Amino acid sequence: MNNSNSIQSNYFLIELQNLEKLSADLKVDYCIYCKSYNIIKHGKYKHLHRYKCKNCKRTFIPTTGTTIHYLNKRVKFLEYFSVVSKLGKLTIKELREKLGICTQTAFDWRHKLFTTYSHEFRQVDEMIYLKHIEKNFSQKGRKIQAYNMNLKRKAGKTNFVSYGNTSYIYSKTVKIGNYDERDLDRVLERSFNKNAQIIYSMNENFTKFIENNGIKKAICMNEKSIYGNEVKKVFYDDKTKELNKTITFKFRGVATKYLQLYLNFFSSFLSEKTNYELSKLICNNLVWFKFVQMEKIYEKLLRKVSKINEQFVHIKRYWKNEDRFSEFRFESLIGY
Numbered sequence: 001m002n003n004s005n006s007i008q009s010n011y012f013l014i015e016l017q018n019l020e021k022l023s024a025d026l027k028v029d030y031c032i033y034c035k036s037y038n039i040i041k042h043g044k045y046k047h048l049h050r051y052k053c054k055n056c057k058r059t060f061i062p063t064t065g066t067t068i069h070y071l072n073k074r075v076k077f078l079e080y081f082s083v084v085s086k087l088g089k090l091t092i093k094e095l096r097e098k099l100g101i102c103t104q105t106a107f108d109w110r111h112k113l114f115t116t117y118s119h120e121f122r123q124v125d126e127m128i129y130l131k132h133i134e135k136n137f138s139q140k141g142r143k144i145q146a147y148n149m150n151l152k153r154k155a156g157k158t159n160f161v162s163y164g165n166t167s168y169i170y171s172k173t174v175k176i177g178n179y180d181e182r183d184l185d186r187v188l189e190r191s192f193n194k195n196a197q198i199i200y201s202m203n204e205n206f207t208k209f210i211e212n213n214g215i216k217k218a219i220c221m222n223e224k225s226i227y228g229n230e231v232k233k234v235f236y237d238d239k240t241k242e243l244n245k246t247i248t249f250k251f252r253g254v255a256t257k258y259l260q261l262y263l264n265f266f267s268s269f270l271s272e273k274t275n276y277e278l279s280k281l282i283c284n285n286l287v288w289f290k291f292v293q294m295e296k297i298y299e300k301l302l303r304k305v306s307k308i309n310e311q312f313v314h315i316k317r318y319w320k321n322e323d324r325f326s327e328f329r330f331e332s333l334i335g336y
C-alpha cells in the first residue's frame with residue numbers, strides 16, 4: 001500500500017468511528033419488523049443497544065435494515081460511498097480498479113447504494129417539466145437459466161417519465177410496453193401540485209392526462225410558444241438528456257430489473273443531491289430489505305404493473321433473515 005492509499009484508508013477508518021457514533025445515537029421508537037411500539041432494551045450488540053419487540057418477539061439493533069446492515073468491509077464501503085457519491089458515473093471496471101474490489105462486490109454495493117437513494121421522491125409544487133423517455137427492454141447480465149427469449153421479443157420498450165423543476169429531476173418507470181393516461185395517473189398522482197404550471201413534451205398520453213386531471217396551466221414544449229425556445233435550454237431539459245445518455249452510452253444499457261434504481265440515483269446525482277453524508281447510510285431501514293427483494297420487485301413490475309404473463313424464473317441468492325420483513329411498499333423502486 002503506498003502512502004496516499006494509507007492516508008486514504010486512515011481517513012475512512014476515522015469515518016467508520018464517526019458512523020458508529022451516529023449509529024449509537026439513533027433514536028429507536030418502534031419495532032422495525034412489525035412497527036409495534038412495545039419494545040424493550042435487550043442487551044448490547046458491539047457498541048449498540050439491542051432491542052426486543054414484545055409483540056413479534058424479534059430482536060434488532062438501530063441499524064437493522066439500513067444500508068450498512070450485514071455489511072462487511074465497512075471501511076472500504078465508506079471509500080466506495082465517497083467515490084460514487086462524488087463521481088457517480090463509474091463503470092464496474094472503473095470501480096474495481098479504483099478501489100481494488102471484485103466484480104460481485106462492486107455490483108452489490110452499487111445496488112445497495114442506489115437503493116439508498118430510492119426513497120427521495122418529493123412533490124414538486126412550482127413549475128414542472130414533463131418528458132417521456134423509452135428504453136429497450138433488457139435482461140443484461142441475467143443468468144442464462146433465468147433469461148427468457150420470449151420475454152425479450154414480447155416485452156416492448158420500457159417507458160419512463162422524467163419530471164422536475166429548475167433544480168431537481170425525478171424519473172419513474174411507468175411500465176414495460178404501451179401505456180396510457182391511467183398509468184400516468186398512477187405514477188404521477190402524488191408527484192406535483194395540480195395547480196402548478198406544466199411544460200410538457202409532445203405526447204398523446206400527456207395531453208389526455210392533462211385534460212382528464214383538469215390541469216389548466218399546461219404548455220406543450222413543441223408548440224412555438226414563447227416558452228418553447230427558452231425551455232429547451234433550461235436545467236431540466238439538459239439534465240434529462242444527460243440522464244438518458246448516461247444510461248445508453250456510459251453504461252451501454254441497464255437491465256430493466258435495475259432501471260429504476262439507476263434512475264433514482266442518477267436523477268439525484270445530476271441534480272447534485274448525492275453528497276457524501278454518513279447519516280444517509282443509516283436513515284432508512286428498508287434499504288437492505290429492498291436490496292434483497294429486487295427479484296420480487298422486478299417480477300411485480302412485469303406481472304402486476306405491465307401485465308406480462310410470461311414464465312418467470314427467479315434468480316435466487318440467499319440472504320440471512322430476508323423473510324423477516326413482511327410489509328413493504330414497492331413504490332419507490334418500480335416508479336409509483
Ligand SMILES: [Zn+2]
Pocket residue numbers: 031032033034035036053054055056057058
Ligand atoms: Zn415487532
